[in-house]
Amino acid sequence: MLHAVNLSKRYQETLALDNLNLSIEAGDIYCLLGANGAGKSTTINLFLNFIAPTEGKAVIDMIDVAKDPLKTKEVIAYIPENLNLYGELSGLENLEYFVGLSKKRYPKEVLIAFLNDAGLQEEAHTQRVKKYSKGMRQKVGIAIALAKKAKALLLDEPTSGLDPKASNEFSELLIKLSDQGVATLMATHDLFRAKETGTDIGIMKSGKLVEQLSTKDIDHSELEKLYLHHMDN
Numbered sequence: 001m002l003h004a005v006n007l008s009k010r011y012q013e014t015l016a017l018d019n020l021n022l023s024i025e026a027g028d029i030y031c032l033l034g035a036n037g038a039g040k041s042t043t044i045n046l047f048l049n050f051i052a053p054t055e056g057k058a059v060i061d062m063i064d065v066a067k068d069p070l071k072t073k074e075v076i077a078y079i080p081e082n083l084n085l086y087g088e089l090s091g092l093e094n095l096e097y098f099v100g101l102s103k104k105r106y107p108k109e110v111l112i113a114f115l116n117d118a119g120l121q122e123e124a125h126t127q128r129v130k131k132y133s134k135g136m137r138q139k140v141g142i143a144i145a146l147a148k149k150a151k152a153l154l155l156d157e158p159t160s161g162l163d164p165k166a167s168n169e170f171s172e173l174l175i176k177l178s179d180q181g182v183a184t185l186m187a188t189h190d191l192f193r194a195k196e197t198g199t200d201i202g203i204m205k206s207g208k209l210v211e212q213l214s215t216k217d218i219d220h221s222e223l224e225k226l227y228l229h230h231m232d233n
């Protein structure tokens with residue numbers, strides 16, 4: 001579903017991403033780990049066509065992102081660290097608006113069902129988003145992904161700053177989406193969540209993918225050791 005093929009991005013003298021090859025299939029939750037500046041956001045931004053590759057390609061659902069960015073955007077949902085919602089609108093109104101951008105229309109009760117499925121408590125649906133916690137905003141993001149029937153989810157540090165309960169709830173939603181066949185690429189600094197939630201882990205350093213593994217082959221402390229080993233060498 002999501003493929004990086006010899007994907008590179010250079011900014012003047014900085015090689016932000018160096019020949020990345022990556023395959024994320026339906027149901028995979030692929031967690032990208034790495035220090036600040038390792039190239040995680042660059043990877044996600046290339047899949048979103050926010051930036052253009054210097055070499056190689058990002059492919060979503062067999063379509064080259066740079067060649068047909070609008071078509072690829074139809075099948076993905078993106079949740080950044082801080083989701084940009086309209087503070088004066090309610091969660092329900094935000095959902096209606098953003099789903100409308102993707103040319104989908106649903107009756108109000110179906111939109112409410114998406115918010116419920118995303119775990120947003122009923123009384124919050126009609127409250128202005130400016131009063132929401134970060135966890136509640138991220139749930140609206142998940143509701144948008146559900147309503148768009150997104151095949152792939154791109155997440156850039158979505159749980160940073162969430163308390164452990166909110167972070168756990170978010171992870172459970174990702175697993176629910178994965179069970180429905182959604183392919184997820186998530187940049188994160190949270191080794192614990194990556195092991196708990198992810199199916200696969202990639203460790204990046206200085207623009208290179210230096211390690212790939214399946215989460216079932218490693219425990220928490222081995223993952224931490226491996227991560228620190230790569231950061232120290």
Ligand SMILES: Nc1ncnc2c1ncn2[C@@H]1O[C@H](COP(=O)(O)OP(=O)(O)OP(=O)(O)O)[C@@H](O)[C@H]1O
Binds near residue numbers: 011014015035038039
């Ligand atoms: N617009 C830009 N112009 C120049 N250099 C950039 C630009 N965007 C990113 N870089 C550089 O590319 C490299 C990779 O950055 P990137 O943001 O992908 O890292 P990251 O792994 O997401 O880090 P973080 O964990 O801090 O979010 C860094 O050296 C960064 O300084």
